[in-house]
Amino acid sequence: MLVVIDYGAGNLRSVMHALYHLKVDNVRLGREPRDLRGADKLILPGVGAFGAGILQLRRQGLIEPIKDAVQGGVPYLGICLGMQYLFEFSDEMGMHEGLGLLPGYVTRFPDDLGVKVPHMGWNQLAIQRPSPLLEGIEASSYAYFVHSYYCVPANGDDTLLTTDYGVPFTAAVQRDNVYGVQFHPEKSQQVGLRILSNFLKVGHDTVSGD
Secondary structure (H helix, E strand, O other): EEEEEEOOOHHHHHHHHHHHHHOOOOOOEEHHHOOOOHOOEEEEEOOOOHHHHHHHHOOOHHHHHHHHOOOOOEEEEEHHHHHHHHOOOOOOOEEEOOOOOEEEEEOOOHHHOOOOOEEEEEEEEEHHHHHHHHHOOOOOOOOEEEEEEEEEEOOHHHHEEEEOOOOEEEEEEOOOOEEEEEHHHHHHHHHHHEEEEEEHHOOOOOOOOO
16 A cells, blocks of 8 residues: 655645556555555655644654654655655754654755756756666656755765756665655656656665664
């Protein structure tokens, strides 16, 4: 059972439409802790502000169930904010604690880069290392981004993809069964659909715990 977490801050309609396009029928929305029981995969989408989103996850009692599932080996895919939540904290509108599943932080694009913020549009992806998530994805493929903040992993080995928008930044991550993409695969046409399809094929992994 694939569970797409619904906490009022996700681009649910587009994500669900993409899953239906892929003919995924064993999927449900997760709004409370019991909805995550028995999940064999989790997708956490998100748009908006980090602090408001993580607060809503906490209000719905979903923080610990998500962490328990991930630490139990359930594959997790975070989309946009869902990737940012993986890290230890974000400085968006004050300091806000994340899930802490990956070391690192989330910060805003600097004002002196000469680029418009938020970052909106298609950008080229640079593959940093192989991953099941990237099977069949060609080097220099494009994906669709909408964000003002970006992730800074403390461990460079967690980075799968990078993108340049005035400054190089991490566009996708993986550690064990934890996956995240800063772009929106549900809006990235065939590249995005392939990434979602790849995620649906991954199995439980052994969590390193480091």
